[in-house]
Amino acid sequence: MRIKEEENSYVVEPDEAKHEGVVKIYRDNATIKLDYEKNQDFINIVKNAGYKWDGTNWGMKIINSKIQGEFKDRRIEIGNILLNNGFAVEFEKLEEAEKAIDGDYIKAPDKWVIIDTERDGDYIRMGWKTNDERMLKEALKIKYSKKINDSCVIIRLSMYNYNNILDFAQNNGFSLTKDNYYIKKAVERLKIKQHRYTPKAYIFEYFDGIKGEQEIYTDEELAMFHYEYTLEHLTDKEKAKLEYFRLFEVEATEEQIQDIKENGYNEDNGTKWIRDIQSYKN
Known part of the structure; x- marks a missing residue:
């Protein structure tokens, strides 16, 4: 292959x-565009590479670099693919023309993790490139996880699923560890909240007929041990009331129950327990 320098660009000939x-x-702007005459081979190649027709050009919009990679890598990648299929390609930068010849680019990640900034609270999205039923099922076993599509889930971060998220990430090749800045900050906030009301404190403070001195545990494992042990001795109705308070830090009022009944369930409110809560209060 050879490079021809034009006035403001560089053309690579296969x-x-x-x-x-x-x-x-x-x-x-945020789109990589390809300008070429109508050609079925060209169309098949660029469609397979993820480009879409906008009525004028074939293009790829880079919405999030953590999912799609960097602009320059996607330009080099499509250039390399076209060169290897016998198309001459024009680049704006010499460096990209040279790297396209060598196939020197970073591929888009197969798996990714991003912070969801569109919601209140601590949410993360975890996704993967191709449909993987096993991975989706495993991800949905994490508490407070919800399916976005067959290759993406959103999870509300909690002290009750923090370790499960990290285990899932490690076992499936995601770049997420406890040292991640966002995870560290979120966990700091959650621990402050956790120490206000630990599981045993919920039980002693909010259940009639259960006696004992209220304790605040700063050791998460010890707190969870007492929480799980005590749950074994509660009725389903008592578990429901406890679960509601654990999620919201308030007891369910008649108004809240009515609002949920009228407006339906949602991913955050834990209202699969609502009938038991209503029964318990009656």
Whole structure:
């Protein structure tokens, strides 16, 4: 392959040209665009690479670099693919033209983790490139997880699922550890909240007929041990009331119950327990 320097660009010609003309690769705001005449081979190649027709050009919008990778890598990648299929390609930068010849680019990640900034609270999204039924089932076993699509879940971070999230990430090749800045800050907030009301404190403070001195545990494992042990001795109705308070830190009022009944359940309110809560209060 050889590079021809044009006035404001660089054209790479393949060793064996199979198509006439030149594919122009350029950036238009957040989109990588490809300018070329109508050609079915070209269309098949770029569609397979994830490009979409916008009525004028084939393009790929880079919405999130953690999911799709960097602009320059995606430009180099599509350039390399087209060159290897016998298309001449025009680049705006010499470096990208050279790297396209060598296939020197970073592939888009197969798996990714991003902070969900569209919601209140501590949420993360975990996704993977191809549909994987096993991974989806495993991810949905994590407490407070919800399916977005077949290759993405959203999870509300909690002290009750923190270790499960990290285990899932480690076992499935996600770049997420307890040293992640966002995870560390979220856990700090959660621990402050956790120490206000530990599981045993919930039980002693909010249940009639259960006697004992209220304790606040700062050791999470010890607190969970007492929580799980005590749950074995509660009725289903008592468990329901405890679960509601654990999620909201308040007891369910008649107004809250009515609001949930009228507006339906949602991912955060734990209202699978609502009938038991209503029964318990009656």
